[in-house]
Amino acid sequence: MPVEPVTGMAPMPLDGPDDVAKLMELLQRPDSDARGLGDHLAFLAGTQPELFRPYQEAVITGMLGRFGVSFADQCVLLGGAPDQCVEHLARRLRHHWSFGDAWALAAIGSAAALEAIAEDVRNGGDREEYELCGVWVPPTGPARIRFSLHRRAVCLQPVNGPEELAAVDHPVGLPVDQVAQGPSATLISWHYLSLRHTDVPGLPAWPADRVHLVGVRAGYPWTLHAGIDNYGRYHNAAVTYDEPPAVEEEETYRSLEVPGFGLGSVELRPYDADLVYCNGHIQLTPGVVGTAGGPPIGLYSNPSCPSCSRLMFHVVTVENRIREYGDGWRSLFICEDCQTVSCNATGWN
Ligand SMILES: [Zn+2]
Structure with missing residues (x-):
């Protein structure tokens, strides 16, 4: 099994939609091993990211705090999430700025997300936090992703x-x-x-x-x-x-x-x-x-x-x-x- 959870959690199978549903059920539980589950999600990002797509909105609107996934893997899993996810994150950033929401917005990377990032930075959001993960806001226009999405x-x-x-x-x-x-x-x-x-x-x-x-x-x-x-x-x-x-x-x-x-x-x-x-x-x-x-x-x-x-x-x-x-x-x-x-x-x- 190529998932070796850093926490020592026993690897779960991730072969199809039912396995991913079980993984996402676990992620919702506050007592589950978020880092161990994060390694499973990294595996999914590397192998079958399309199986995660049905969960994009649920994660962005309700489980981001337990989504123990690197920014690189977030780009694969959250990339292209629907515009209502962008609106949700932009609203949260306006209300209470956090790098977790900013990274999720950058990971979505859609045209709407890049507009929202530019607006966030021009309204005082942390430009450096976006630049750390390779996203740049020019003087005018939407943010730009300064890396390839292909790893x-x-x-x-x-x-x-x-x-x-x-x-x-x-x-x-x-x-x-x-x-x-x-x-x-x-x-x-x-x-x-x-x-x-x-x-x-x-x-x-x-x-x-x-x-x-x-x-x-x-x-x-x-x-x-x-x-x-x-x-x-x-x-x-x-x-x-x-x-x-x-x-x-x-x-x-x-x-x-x-x-x-x-x-x-x-x-x-x-x-x-x-x-x-x-x-x-x-x-x-x-x-x-x-x-x-x-x-x-x-x-x-x-x-x-x-x-x-x-x-x-x-x-x-x-x-x-x-x-x-x-x-x-x-x-x-x-x-x-x-x-x-x-x-x-x-x-x-
Ligand atoms: Zn130059």
């Missing part, structure tokens, strides 16, 4: 040597000078992953074949912004830190930079019943190191484009163990209009 599990496989690496679609461990040029190739010290952006459904058009997730010699948090040249290589890179790394810290990172270490290839797999759903994520699935597409983590500020100030579009988030260097999550974002990229490092949630 892919990022699965890592080892690769034997640079020749094999050169032939794969989504390489891990390229030499830095293949993905950055000029002084940026000095500032950028590590290559985590390159993705063929057309293999992540729902990403905006991008002028280069691949986008790159790279790192610098510093512990988290940091954010790197860069432009791209005609070959998609990063240039004009600049990093912001909460605290610049000490010389000794940089030396520690330098000692890890062994050429040929941790070479790999990434396969992008649709969410399905073969993944392990536990604690609101799929990271316990053997080989899975992150997710491409879907919203950003939702706990940390996401980068805005240094050129146009728009919230950047989330591409992928992986654990550092994709290619050991530093600690925590590494994420990649793009601004498709300005052709800028951001890579950032954040801690564990």
Whole structure:
């Protein structure tokens, strides 16, 4: 059974509408295990979200407080909920603002929901809370979703040597000078992953074949912004830190930079019943190191484009163990209009 409830709850079968009805009955009970049920709902989001559709309105209007589901899974389960759900949440936000209602509204993501979010923010609702989950409110018009609704599990496989690496679609461990040029190739010290952006459904058009997730010699948090040249290589890179790394810290990172270490290839797999759903994520699935597409983590500020100030579009988030260097999550974002990229490092949630 690929549901492994974090609370130790015994997994329930979720094969058809009757099983989902039983799950929803349990969710209504105040003494039930909301987190354990949440892992079942995450499984449903990954496998048969259509079975949840009849319950969208009941959850939004009456059970949101017990709906222990990550924002990413909420997007799948609540996406496109009827407009009366939007009206219900907008009314609640006007009366008493809460991030739970705001996230549900963002997860619905319909035209009516995006209008309601823009109105909420312009009436004093918490803009940052929406930006945490990848939703941006421009100066005029409806809110914009700055992530793809299509998620892919990022699965890592080892690769034997640079020749094999050169032939794969989504390489891990390229030499830095293949993905950055000029002084940026000095500032950028590590290559985590390159993705063929057309293999992540729902990403905006991008002028280069691949986008790159790279790192610098510093512990988290940091954010790197860069432009791209005609070959998609990063240039004009600049990093912001909460605290610049000490010389000794940089030396520690330098000692890890062994050429040929941790070479790999990434396969992008649709969410399905073969993944392990536990604690609101799929990271316990053997080989899975992150997710491409879907919203950003939702706990940390996401980068805005240094050129146009728009919230950047989330591409992928992986654990550092994709290619050991530093600690925590590494994420990649793009601004498709300005052709800028951001890579950032954040801690564990
Ligand atoms: Zn921009």
